Amino acid sequence: MSRIAYFGPQGTFTEQAARRLAPGEELIPAETIPAALASVRSGAADAACVPIENSVEGAVTATLDSLSEAEPLVAVAEVLLPVHFSVLTRPGTTEIRTVASHPHALAQVRHWVEANLPGAHPVATSSTAAAAVAVDAGEFDAAVAAPVAVEHYPLEVLATEVADVRDAKTRFLLVRTPGELPEPTGADRTSIVAAATNRTGALAELLTELAVRGINLTKLDARPTRNNFGEYRFFIDFEGHVAEPRIGDALAALRRRCRNVRFLGSHPRADDGTTEIEPGAANEDFTDAIDWVESVRKGAQA
Numbered sequence: 001m002s003r004i005a006y007f008g009p010q011g012t013f014t015e016q017a018a019r020r021l022a023p024g025e026e027l028i029p030a031e032t033i034p035a036a037l038a039s040v041r042s043g044a045a046d047a048a049c050v051p052i053e054n055s056v057e058g059a060v061t062a063t064l065d066s067l068s069e070a071e072p073l074v075a076v077a078e079v080l081l082p083v084h085f086s087v088l089t090r091p092g093t094t095e096i097r098t099v100a101s102h103p104h105a106l107a108q109v110r111h112w113v114e115a116n117l118p119g120a121h122p123v124a125t126s127s128t129a130a131a132a133v134a135v136d137a138g139e140f141d142a143a144v145a146a147p148v149a150v151e152h153y154p155l156e157v158l159a160t161e162v163a164d165v166r167d168a169k170t171r172f173l174l175v176r177t178p179g180e181l182p183e184p185t186g187a188d189r190t191s192i193v194a195a196a197t198n199r200t201g202a203l204a205e206l207l208t209e210l211a212v213r214g215i216n217l218t219k220l221d222a223r224p225t226r227n228n229f230g231e232y233r234f235f236i237d238f239e240g241h242v243a244e245p246r247i248g249d250a251l252a253a254l255r256r257r258c259r260n261v262r263f264l265g266s267h268p269r270a271d272d273g274t275t276e277i278e279p280g281a282a283n284e285d286f287t288d289a290i291d292w293v294e295s296v297r298k299g300a301q302a
């Protein structure tokens, strides 16, 4: 059985994602996202499940930063989970002055809290389930948590299906040390991070390498390198798998442009989108073109 670290404690959305991505495996809670990833790097876990992106709040920056630092890790699978919240209180609570949760959760229930718990102060905790633990311990009055959290902590449900934005979703990754890659499926996602130098057009050059090959971007985030003010790392997700000739060609071009590029994985997309390929950018176009150059070199064609 594999050991899967996840951003816990028990009852987080990430735990549900880990159950979907690694059914039947041993799940080990970690208190923070960097701690979950560190346990893979140290060998204490075989893989880690972490949130990467939310349809309302955008990137999970702790995950981006941890993936770009220390030993490389690669994503091998992803899952999209719908996100709506339950509001949990200690039995017998009559007045709610503090509402605790992960910052992404608080941002997604702000209007609900203003309308239903006027005057209550939001308090950030490390995760939604950590908020439930803190409410149980008497530190705060209410927790905004995953619906399953009530199965783990002796709290009462004040409200269910709470969300300012209907159909909000979070994408989670299963991450391992570099090794065998998942097979291409025809609907895959590749992720990289590149530290572009601070000069005119540096980011445009990287994106152009993808655009000219007809590769569709699915996400772009910038994070500061933290070393020099104004210097950024760019996290770029795009359709396709590194095993495909057109994606391999694009990655080689990115590597030529930027020595500081890290491969973060190629794996099946959870959103089931089929990749639209521009004319001239199909894998056969790339292999045909390479074959043609080879035969020109051999003097067999012109």
Ligand SMILES: O=C(O)C(=O)Cc1ccccc1
Residues within 6 Å of the ligand: 007, 011, 012, 013, 014, 015, 051, 054, 083, 102, 104, 105, 126, 127, 128, 129, 146, 170
């Ligand atoms: O805190 C959690 O439960 C997490 O797994 C992170 C998170 C927070 C808010 C929405 C989705 C995931």
